[in-house]
Amino acid sequence: MDFSLLSFLLGLGMLAALATGIWVAVALFAVALATMMLLVSVPAGPVMATTVWGASHHWDLTALPMFIWMGEILFRSRLSEDMFAGLSPWMRNLPGRLLHVNILGCGIFAAVSGSSAATAATVGRMSLPELRSRGYDEKLAIGTLAGSATLGLLIPPSIILIVYGAATEQSIARLFMAGVLPGAMLCLLFMGYVAVWAMLNRDKMPAKEEKLPLWTQIKATRRLFPVIGLIIGVIGSIYAGLASPTEAAAIGVVLALLLSWVSGTLNRKSFADGLLGATRTSCMIAFILAGAAFLTVAMGYTGIPRELASWIGGMDMSPYVLLFALTIFFVVLGCFLDGISVVVLTTSVILPMVEQAGLDLIWFGIFIVLVVEMSQITPPVGFNLFVIQGMTGRNIFSVARMALPFFLLMVVALVLLVAFPGLALWLPQTMLSN
Numbered sequence: 001m002d003f004s005l006l007s008f009l010l011g012l013g014m015l016a017a018l019a020t021g022i023w024v025a026v027a028l029f030a031v032a033l034a035t036m037m038l039l040v041s042v043p044a045g046p047v048m049a050t051t052v053w054g055a056s057h058h059w060d061l062t063a064l065p066m067f068i069w070m071g072e073i074l075f076r077s078r079l080s081e082d083m084f085a086g087l088s089p090w091m092r093n094l095p096g097r098l099l100h101v102n103i104l105g106c107g108i109f110a111a112v113s114g115s116s117a118a119t120a121a122t123v124g125r126m127s128l129p130e131l132r133s134r135g136y137d138e139k140l141a142i143g144t145l146a147g148s149a150t151l152g153l154l155i156p157p158s159i160i161l162i163v164y165g166a167a168t169e170q171s172i173a174r175l176f177m178a179g180v181l182p183g184a185m186l187c188l189l190f191m192g193y194v195a196v197w198a199m200l201n202r203d204k205m206p207a208k209e210e211k212l213p214l215w216t217q218i219k220a221t222r223r224l225f226p227v228i229g230l231i232i233g234v235i236g237s238i239y240a241g242l243a244s245p246t247e248a249a250a251i252g253v254v255l256a257l258l259l260s261w262v263s264g265t266l267n268r269k270s271f272a273d274g275l276l277g278a279t280r281t282s283c284m285i286a287f288i289l290a291g292a293a294f295l296t297v298a299m300g301y302t303g304i305p306r307e308l309a310s311w312i313g314g315m316d317m318s319p320y321v322l323l324f325a326l327t328i329f330f331v332v333l334g335c336f337l338d339g340i341s342v343v344v345l346t347t348s349v350i351l352p353m354v355e356q357a358g359l360d361l362i363w364f365g366i367f368i369v370l371v372v373e374m375s376q377i378t379p380p381v382g383f384n385l386f387v388i389q390g391m392t393g394r395n396i397f398s399v400a401r402m403a404l405p406f407f408l409l410m411v412v413a414l415v416l417l418v419a420f421p422g423l424a425l426w427l428p429q430t431m432l433s434n
Helices: 003-019 024-039 044-056 059-075 079-091 099-113 116-133 138-149 159-168 172-200 214-239 245-262 268-302 304-314 319-334 339-356 361-375 383-392 396-419 422-433
Strands: none
Touching: 003 024, 024 044, 024 268, 024 339, 044 268, 059 099, 059 116, 059 159, 059 245, 059 268, 079 099, 079 116, 079 214, 099 116, 099 138, 099 172, 099 214, 116 138, 116 383, 138 172, 138 383, 138 396, 159 172, 159 268, 159 339, 159 361, 172 214, 172 245, 172 361, 172 396, 172 422, 214 245, 268 339, 319 339, 319 361, 319 396, 339 361, 361 396, 361 422, 383 396, 396 422
């Protein structure tokens, strides 16, 4: 069968399966099984069994449930209150003042949760009512939360980076390190925008609050020490080579339980709820990964990835043109699917093209996560938009409009990442040399 017709039929079959509303993993298995039975002369059963087993007993994936559980524990703690209390005294003199707490709070929580939805919910439930009561512009407050919560996908420990690493057989430790500087860059871009907006719209800012004594600010900072210790324990141990991502995840869970116990929020119910939540999420991701692995093997038998790579190579396409096309593709796909599904669905097809273009796979992992971040605040299925809609009662398209400036700032970050690949590659290379 013609390569282009075969690709079209598989894509159409995948879209039709997803349109029925069935689970993404079931859709992946169904399309893969149909491909094996109709287009390939290899027995589907044994291939599916060995592929699913191979995808499931991947050592790096053991970090996944641990990091998810760590995020679930902290979601049920009073971490958001501690972060707001510890950060707000230092933000009072910056243009934009407490609006920066949304951004920094999301950045800090992202470094211990790995989920953008959990980041939006945890930080937003504390910051939005507080900012509203103090007279801050609600549209900008919601926009900063929607944009900054996406940092949960990029700043390690990122769940989606673990999934990408497992799917592409890249080092998860190096992927984690690669996400640090781009994540910090996004934080600075967001804070810069808020500062400029505040200086241009002084009439929309509340009256300046009384300056606190330095000792009061230092005392408030003590409430940040536990979460900073948790970040150092997890990310620092990976960078220093003292622990693998899986071992660091176990350290993170122990520290999160300790932090929750000390703060008085750990009880039998919160422990059980966190464990059940982590189990459900981990099983969902593992099921999707198994389905994606089976579909990857099925497509490999048809020769689609190889033909696609040859086709792209024959076009003599510039890497920049390829990246532009992939950006549009991922943002559109992300409008209808969650980030993890986007990564596992496309990796097998995209990877040969990326390798043909000579792009570094660690760098490309950060690129794809940054683009998926953009889709998280793009209607109609941007996950962060749904979380914030539930908290604020605002229409999802209204929330998307409020988040638009931050979407555009992510485009700027994407351009900088392409122009300066060292933003993503410097830390992993330093870690490797050490």
